[in-house]
Amino acid sequence: MAQVVLQDIVKSYGSLYAVNHVSLTVDDGEFVALVGPSGCGKTTTLNLVAGLLPMTDGDIVIGDRIVTDLDPKDRDIAMVFQNYALYPNKTVYKNLAFPLQMRKLPKDEIDQKVRAAAKVLDIVPLLERRPRELSGGQQQRVALGRALVRDPRVFLMDEPLSNLDAKLRVQMRTEIKRFHQDLNATIIYVTHDQLEAVTMADKMAVMNKGFLQQYDTPKNVFDNPVNTFVASFIGSPAMSLVPLEVVQRGDQAVLTNEAGWELPLSAMNTRKALKATTNKVVLGARHSTIKLHKSETVGAVPARVYTVEPTGDITFVQAFVGEAVVIVSLDPTVIVRPDEDVWLEFDQERMHLFDGETTMALSAA
Numbered sequence: 001m002a003q004v005v006l007q008d009i010v011k012s013y014g015s016l017y018a019v020n021h022v023s024l025t026v027d028d029g030e031f032v033a034l035v036g037p038s039g040c041g042k043t044t045t046l047n048l049v050a051g052l053l054p055m056t057d058g059d060i061v062i063g064d065r066i067v068t069d070l071d072p073k074d075r076d077i078a079m080v081f082q083n084y085a086l087y088p089n090k091t092v093y094k095n096l097a098f099p100l101q102m103r104k105l106p107k108d109e110i111d112q113k114v115r116a117a118a119k120v121l122d123i124v125p126l127l128e129r130r131p132r133e134l135s136g137g138q139q140q141r142v143a144l145g146r147a148l149v150r151d152p153r154v155f156l157m158d159e160p161l162s163n164l165d166a167k168l169r170v171q172m173r174t175e176i177k178r179f180h181q182d183l184n185a186t187i188i189y190v191t192h193d194q195l196e197a198v199t200m201a202d203k204m205a206v207m208n209k210g211f212l213q214q215y216d217t218p219k220n221v222f223d224n225p226v227n228t229f230v231a232s233f234i235g236s237p238a239m240s241l242v243p244l245e246v247v248q249r250g251d252q253a254v255l256t257n258e259a260g261w262e263l264p265l266s267a268m269n270t271r272k273a274l275k276a277t278t279n280k281v282v283l284g285a286r287h288s289t290i291k292l293h294k295s296e297t298v299g300a301v302p303a304r305v306y307t308v309e310p311t312g313d314i315t316f317v318q319a320f321v322g323e324a325v326v327i328v329s330l331d332p333t334v335i336v337r338p339d340e341d342v343w344l345e346f347d348q349e350r351m352h353l354f355d356g357e358t359t360m361a362l363s364a365a
């Protein structure tokens with residue numbers, strides 16, 4: 001397997017930058033997920049690595065070779081797409097063997113590679129079947145097998161699970177993760193499903209409008225999103241974001257909104273808030289870090305319940321703080337009703353503050 005380095009890569013279509021100066025390194029054996037909303041440039045990035053599209057600028061290095069000007073077939077990569085396009089009239093065995101026959105490998109070597117891949121993917125009993133005699137998940141495993149037999153230096157996967165039903169997707173998620181661990185494979189995986197990325201990848205590259213927003217472990221991206229876009233994209237339900245104003249009272253900063261309440265900030269959050277380029281900040285909080293009080297409480301801000309969604313062991317409450325919707329999770333034994341007045345207490349240790357102008361996370365350092 002091999003390291004993959006994207007060096008300042010650009011793909012433009014006229015004035016539209018599908019990929020805008022993206023640089024990142026995928027270490028040997030690492031599983032990296034490219035995530036972001038539709039149109040953010042994930043697939044284009046993957047296709048540039050594969051060599052399926054001419055690049056406007058930048059370089060791509062796989063292992064110790066600059067592959068920028070190489071054809072896809074010379075890059076030593078294998079792709080797995082959402083439409084796995086197995087040959088319908090060939091058996092699973094022949095589907096796996098075909099790319100190797102094209103490379104004119106000796107018959108016994110082909111047989112050995114096909115059987116080894118089939119074993120890894122647990123499809124040995126299916127080798128004599130045809131694709132139509134397989135379930136969606138089995139077909140996807142054959143598609144993975146076809147990539148595997150080629151013994152590539154890098155696997156590129158574009159939403160390989162999106163055609164499967166929800167249950168099978170969860171199951172295949174585990175299998176692809178296992179595949180990665182067993183082979184120590186270098187994998188670049190495109191998905192718009194942030195949960196898929198969080199659960200499978202060593203690192204995630206979060207993209208928006210062609211720009212790389214953040215490249216880090218799922219935990220760091222979740223715990224320390226660099227801006228409001230990443231904060232709202234990663235995590236389900238999303239982090240609540242409340243635009244507020246900062247006022248300084250002596251040494252302390254307080255947050256206010258048009259309703260006139262004041263939320264005094266801790267020393268650390270004061271340092272952050274006072275670094276904003278203007279007096280506008282965005283408070284970010286995940287549902288589990290907010291306490292809901294049914295009566296006025298010092299340090300809590302007034303809110304009005306909008307919806308109550310019981311999910312079994314957790315109830316999600318959406319409440320308005322000014323015009324912003326905040327999501328809080330509650331124990332199902334706590335009963336609240338739509339339109340009820342409540343007070344929300346944000347955990348100052350775990351809240352996030354973003355610059356209201358630049359949208360970037362504010363740091364205390």
Ligand SMILES: Nc1ncnc2c1ncn2[C@@H]1O[C@H](COP(=O)(O)OP(=O)(O)OP(=O)(O)O)[C@@H](O)[C@H]1O
Nearest residue numbers: 013016018036037038039040041042043044045192
């Ligand atoms: N051939 C093309 N000509 C012009 N614009 C293109 C072309 N291919 C892609 N784009 C644009 O480039 C941007 C990035 O597209 P890309 O397919 O990489 O997005 P994506 O993040 O993979 O989205 P999705 O999840 O919807 O597949 C989009 O705005 C798209 O409209």
